[in-house]
Amino acid sequence: MNHRRTIVGTLLAAxxxxxxxxxxxxxxxxxxxxxxxDPSKVTGTITVLTPRTDIVxxxxxxxxxxxxxxxxxxxxxxxxxxxxxEAEVKIRMNTENYGDVLMIPAVIKKNDYPKFFASLGTAAxxxxxxxxxxxxxxxGKVYGQTTNGGMPGFLYNKRVWxxxxxxxxxxxxxxxxxxxxxxxxRTDAIPYYTNFKAGWPLTSWTYxxxxxxxDTQATAKMAEGNPWAEGADLRVADRLLYDIVDxxxxxKDPTTTNxxxxxxxxxxxxxxxxxxxxxxxxxxxxxxxxxxxxxxDIGFMPFPAQVDGxxxxxxxxxxxxxxxxxxxxxxxxxxxxxxxTDKSTYADDNLAMSPLKDAPLPEVLKPYEDAxxxxxxxxxxxGGLVKEIDNASEVGIYGPEYRQDLVDIARxxxxxxxxxxxxxxxxxWTEAEKSLGS
Amino acid sequence: MTPTxxxxxxxxxxxxxxxxxxxxxxxxxxxxxxxxxxFLAAPLALLITFTYAPVANMVAYSLTDWDGVSxxxxxxxxxxxxxxxxxxxxxxxxxVSGYYLAASVVQIGLALYFATVLSFNVRFRNFxxxxxxxxxxxxxxxxxxxxxxxxxxxxxxxxxxxxFGYEPDHAWLGTPASANISxxxxxxxxxxxxxxxxxxxxxxxxxxxxYEAAELDGANRWHQFRHLIAPSIKPxxxxxxxxxxxxxxSVFEIPYIMTGGxxxxxxxxxxxxxxxxxxxxxxxxxxAAVVLLLIILAVTWVQRRLVPDDKVEPV
Numbered sequence: 001m002n003h004r005r006t007i008v009g010t011l012l013a014a015x016x017x018x019x020x021x022x023x024x025x026x027x028x029x030x031x032x033x034x035x036x037x038d039p040s041k042v043t044g045t046i047t048v049l050t051p052r053t054d055i056v057x058x059x060x061x062x063x064x065x066x067x068x069x070x071x072x073x074x075x076x077x078x079x080x081x082x083x084x085x086e087a088e089v090k091i092r093m094n095t096e097n098y099g100d101v102l103m104i105p106a107v108i109k110k111n112d113y114p115k116f117f118a119s120l121g122t123a124a125x126x127x128x129x130x131x132x133x134x135x136x137x138x139x140g141k142v143y144g145q146t147t148n149g150g151m152p153g154f155l156y157n158k159r160v161w162x163x164x165x166x167x168x169x170x171x172x173x174x175x176x177x178x179x180x181x182x183x184x185x186r187t188d189a190i191p192y193y194t195n196f197k198a199g200w201p202l203t204s205w206t207y208x209x210x211x212x213x214x215d216t217q218a219t220a221k222m223a224e225g226n227p228w229a230e231g232a233d234l235r236v237a238d239r240l241l242y243d244i245v246d247x248x249x250x251x252k253d254p255t256t257t258n259x260x261x262x263x264x265x266x267x268x269x270x271x272x273x274x275x276x277x278x279x280x281x282x283x284x285x286x287x288x289x290x291x292x293x294x295x296x297d298i299g300f301m302p303f304p305a306q307v308d309g310x311x312x313x314x315x316x317x318x319x320x321x322x323x324x325x326x327x328x329x330x331x332x333x334x335x336x337x338x339x340x341t342d343k344s345t346y347a348d349d350n351l352a353m354s355p356l357k358d359a360p361l362p363e364v365l366k367p368y369e370d371a372x373x374x375x376x377x378x379x380x381x382x383g384g385l386v387k388e389i390d391n392a393s394e395v396g397i398y399g400p401e402y403r404q405d406l407v408d409i410a411r412x413x414x415x416x417x418x419x420x421x422x423x424x425x426x427x428x429w430t431e432a433e434k435s436l437g438s
Numbered sequence: 439m440t441p442t443x444x445x446x447x448x449x450x451x452x453x454x455x456x457x458x459x460x461x462x463x464x465x466x467x468x469x470x471x472x473x474x475x476x477f478l479a480a481p482l483a484l485l486i487t488f489t490y491a492p493v494a495n496m497v498a499y500s501l502t503d504w505d506g507v508s509x510x511x512x513x514x515x516x517x518x519x520x521x522x523x524x525x526x527x528x529x530x531x532x533x534v535s536g537y538y539l540a541a542s543v544v545q546i547g548l549a550l551y552f553a554t555v556l557s558f559n560v561r562f563r564n565f566x567x568x569x570x571x572x573x574x575x576x577x578x579x580x581x582x583x584x585x586x587x588x589x590x591x592x593x594x595x596x597x598x599x600x601x602f603g604y605e606p607d608h609a610w611l612g613t614p615a616s617a618n619i620s621x622x623x624x625x626x627x628x629x630x631x632x633x634x635x636x637x638x639x640x641x642x643x644x645x646x647x648x649y650e651a652a653e654l655d656g657a658n659r660w661h662q663f664r665h666l667i668a669p670s671i672k673p674x675x676x677x678x679x680x681x682x683x684x685x686x687x688s689v690f691e692i693p694y695i696m697t698g699g700x701x702x703x704x705x706x707x708x709x710x711x712x713x714x715x716x717x718x719x720x721x722x723x724x725x726a727a728v729v730l731l732l733i734i735l736a737v738t739w740v741q742r743r744l745v746p747d748d749k750v751e752p753v
Binding site: 087090093094105107108109112115196197199252253255256390391394396399400401404405408411413414 | 505506507508509586589590591593609611612613614617697698699700701702712713715716717718719
């Protein structure tokens with residue numbers, strides 16, 4: 001009996017010791033990744049973590065790296081393409097080995113940036129040249145540099161919309177619904193596709209925030225008020241989504257939707273509309289080519305709301321590249337980020353907005369210029385707080401769950417009433433605001 | 439047999455060679471003692487590294503407010519547990535487990551039926567054994583994806599029903615009840631094979647003469663099942679029931695892949711995963727995992743109390 005007890009004790013001690021070995025990696029705070037003065041003198045092999053498995057596999061990334069090597073002959077760039085990027089990098093960031101350059105995962109709190117990343121310079125200095133610097137600024141220092149910018153919007157099949165007799169972009173949610181109804185009655189297309197199963201396409205409705213009222217302080221308002229108050233941006237967006245589903249304008253069975261299939265289906269005109277963003281345009285055009293449809297049929301339109309007769313679109317950064325604070329090759333890493341942002345053709349290749357302030361808009365946004373759509377940048381100084389409130393309240397504006405519930409209510413699979421549902425979200429949100437404020 | 443004989447035996451054994459050094463025997467004895475541990479070293483190391491250490495870690499995290507990535511974490515005591523037990527909605531998801539529990543009754547029944555039938559001499563029995571066990575060999579993620587197509591609007595199920603002239607036009611994953619029944623059905627399809635093999639093994643361990651004797655005594659198949667098979671598989675049956683109950687409480691793969699917990703199919707484990715990886719409340723999620731562990735232990739304990747596992751007498 002005693003003997004057995006010692007064995008159990010030993011096992012337990014061993015387990016605890018092993019447990020002690022794991023846990024969080026070391027903390028080091030504050031480091032700068034300075035831009036090298038002489039490109040020929042920078043040396044080192046750097047690893048870049050990226051979620052773009054597609055362009056790593058087809059060699060596009062290697063082409064950028066080869067181009068980079070022409071300027072920085074002694075730096076070798078390797079890529080580590082990760083499919084489940086957010087989850088995997090989050091775990092790797094518990095150690096010191098998370099590449100030399102990485103895209104900042106959404107989970108990292110803004111205030112923790114100095115613990116994980118080396119600073120790229122001051123906000124005052126970088127803000128002159130680049131867009132979106134305040135998204136990664138902590139205490140006046142910038143920790144990330146986005147590869148490209150984008151904006152949310154509806155991808156739609158121009159031919160189907162034309163066949164339904166709609167030539168102008170709807171300017172109010174009601175007009176938008178009328179347009180979808182016309183598509184339903186006059187064409188065979190599914191007017192709107194929710195991509196309910198994949199989930200994250202529902203999440204992109206959150207990025208409507210700012211465009212309804214053309215408000216650059218929209219994020220701050222979320223952090224201080226109720227995002228689902230009457231007339232607030234998210235309430236208008238969620239209301240539209242609800243009405244689309246409630247009035248039978250979405251696909252018949254949302255629970256078994258298929259994201260990959262939805263691309264060629266929209267290109268071929270089986271689906272008329274999806275709320276996504278500029279980043280999706282190139283994917284849908286490629287899908288159109290593969291499916292033998294016309295890539296020019298893919299159109300892009302803003303959220304149906306106008307302030308003083310003009311549409312408003314919110315531009316925001318894609319993933320931000322950052323230098324690992326533990327990297328031994330910070331200069332080489334910094335050189336890669338600078339080169340990739342300033343010199344590479346990445347943004348153009350992806351039909352996306354360049355992060356450089358003086359660069360022209362991409363060709364696909366020509367209709368936006370013609371229609372006089374106003375492009376705004378929402379101030380992100382309260383972005384970190386919004387994330388904290390979101391986590392504390394478990395509402396999940398950056399996850400699909402609450403909109404899946406909303407769609408379920410709209411199609412009658414779940415009991416409830418839209419007003420009560422949105423009010424409930426608002427209540428949880430404002431309660432979390434209070435508990436964090438205290 | 440008894441300690442006394444040993445005590446007597448020991449001095450007689452050690453006394454004669456006392457003149458020689460006591461080295462070699464002791465060495466041998468040390469080795470004899472060490473040998474089992476050496477054999478055990480590898481599995482124990484693996485067990486500790488991959489099971490007990492993470493569990494110890496999880497319990498430790500459950501007492502903190504860690505978000506899963508930040509280098510800073512604060513000790514919060516039992517705050518997370520208090521949080522869990524004061525939020526009734528976190529336990530509502532256990533209602534979903536009811537569907538899987540009901541399904542596992544069906545599953546055990548089916549497995550028992552097939553195991554019994556196939557333990558007799560049936561034509562193509564090995565083929566049928568293979569067919570029944572096959573689903574269990576498929577990866578759970580693959581099953582989830584395959585059945586997503588199966589339940590799709592106009593998918594496999596709809597077209598098969600269409601062949602029989604029945605067109606239900608029903609969204610199988612569309613409503614909470616329908617979705618949960620469909621998912622539980624997939625779970626039955628997947629795990630029946632495992633139960634079946636366990637039962638078949640137990641049934642085949644019954645010596646053949648017993649069946650012969652029973653047949654001579656005029657017992658029909660039902661009698662054979664009732665009086666021969668049933669008693670001999672009782673331990674396996676109770677094991678299966680325990681596995682089913684704990685399995686129903688911790689369903690994860692199939693609903694997570696197929697619906698992601700949408701439309702009222704969220705289980706306790708999915709909820710825990712969401713707390714940890716979506717809302718970055720690793721501390722709270724660890725506490726939830728500990729609570730689930732305790733619930734399963736409690737259920738098993740109650741079950742063992744109600745149905746004690748009496749020793750099977752050798753037949």
